[in-house]
Amino acid sequence: DIQMTQSPSSLSASVGDRVTITCRASQSISNYLNWYQKKPGKAPKVLIFAASSLHSGVPSRFSGSGSGTDFTLTISSLQFEDFATYYCQQSHSTPFTFGPGTKVDVK
Amino acid sequence: EVQLVESGGGLVQPGGSLRLSCAASGFTFNTYWMSWVRQAPGKGLEWVANIKQDASEIYYGDSVKGRFTISRDNAKNSLYLQMNSLRAEDTAVYYCARIRWELGFWYFDLWGRGTLVTVSS
Numbered sequence: 426d427i428q429m430t431q432s433p434s435s436l437s438a439s440v441g442d443r444v445t446i447t448c449r450a451s452q453s454i455s456n457y458l459n460w461y462q463k464k465p466g467k468a469p470k471v472l473i474f475a476a477s478s479l480h481s482g483v484p485s486r487f488s489g490s491g492s493g494t495d496f497t498l499t500i501s502s503l504q505f506e507d508f509a510t511y512y513c514q515q516s517h518s519t520p521f522t523f524g525p526g527t528k529v530d531v532k
Numbered sequence: 533e534v535q536l537v538e539s540g541g542g543l544v545q546p547g548g549s550l551r552l553s554c555a556a557s558g559f560t561f562n563t564y565w566m567s568w569v570r571q572a573p574g575k576g577l578e579w580v581a582n583i584k585q586d587a588s589e590i591y592y593g594d595s596v597k598g599r600f601t602i603s604r605d606n607a608k609n610s611l612y613l614q615m616n617s618l619r620a621e622d623t624a625v626y627y628c629a630r631i632r633w634e635l636g637f638w639y640f641d642l643w644g645r646g647t648l649v650t651v652s653s
Contacts, residue, residue, distance in 0.1 A: 426594070446557060457637060467628070467645075468627060468643035468644060469569075469577065470643070471639050473637075474641075475634075475639075478635070480639075512576060514579075514639075516637060516639060518593070519591040521579040523579065524576070
């Protein structure tokens, strides 16, 4: 099975900050990497698919990059509604594993 | 409205069974792979199972293989998860999710609000 790790596990930031989250796969997954946002009590929302493609309706302040084993999610200017937990997920092969999550909270 | 609505969660004793349902509306259900994903309290997301449009391909996560069965009824626009031999570690919110295939890539593009399953004596 492909294992996914994320760093940091949590971070504190302020509105307007640039935020970067890293995701690493235990083996190459090409660009079969998705990013989701999860808020307590809410359904997850997809932000990025195929490592760098912005899902329809997602603000352009979100961007993704990477290929192979190392990936990055960047929020260019953090907004209040972006405080949440972010998960990466590989869709290269089953099981479709998720990373452990990165919680972004208020500094 | 395009949506997924889960139901069937509740409190069940260890070793017991439960059947979850997911009602799909607003889209052509029989053209999509579907999935179940869960989140245990205070934990991250865990993929549970996938099912192809015609149920000809099914995949399970290792932690539920042999105990859970995913199925669908395209005539009823519904997805199911039969959960047997439940354990405390199966306690979680279970989400129904639609799988989108775009540009050769899979991702979960539509999610329900989830249904809570609690396994406890």
